[in-house]
Amino acid sequence: MISAWQFCPYCGARLDAREEGGRSRLACHSGCGFVHWDNPAPVLAALVEYQGRIVLARNRSWAEGAFGLITGFLERGEDPMSGAAREVKEELGLEAAEVTLIGVYPFARKHEVIIAYHLVGHGQIRLNEELAEFRLIAPEKLKAWDFGTGPAVRDWLARRGT
Structure with missing residues (x-):
């Protein structure tokens, strides 16, 4: 314990x-x-599709070159799908559409449960103070990683046949 x-x-x-x-x-x-x-904390993850590409962002506290999905904690009383859209609006300034569940993943290393969604973002990307930079990656060039939100990326890519 x-x-x-x-x-x-x-x-x-x-x-x-x-x-x-x-x-x-x-x-x-x-x-x-x-x-x-x-109990583990519920964390929302958003795999954001923007203009046909996937948004990966680097948190200011992360090392140079480390990018990931948009994430944040679920608020008390908040619907997870709405929370994912809220995080995208807060961190990227984008409106979310076509929000669909990718899956739910344990993240034991941080004592969290990740609820991951795919959504399409609309508007102009404007990073908030949490994020240092972003990259737009073609879906066919996106590669999953082995921890955290990586399994959600893997599952999303598999469903696309990528």
Whole structure:
């Protein structure tokens, strides 16, 4: 179990490892009922098709030459499909159309679950402050990678027969 939690956020008592729901979880020592389920965070990924090409972007915190799909966290109460369109609008300034689910992928390394969509972007690309640069790649030249959003790229390419 990977968690930095030591104390109950409700009563302040120590958290102890115990079996809950068939797994070892941190639970309140005082018995107030708090259990830290430590569920993975839902992350949205958008494979954006723009003018017949795929948008890959580099986050400002990433190394030079490292590009990926548009991603962001799902907001409370938000529909995942709408959230993917929101992320594309926020990060690229594009309106989303034809949004379709590619798939759902575990990303254990970051304790996340990725919900990936393909969408067609319309408008003028305007990067927000999170992104340093972007590239437009012809779909037939796009290559999947082995981690994170790469499996979604692989599945999208396979469906296209690329």
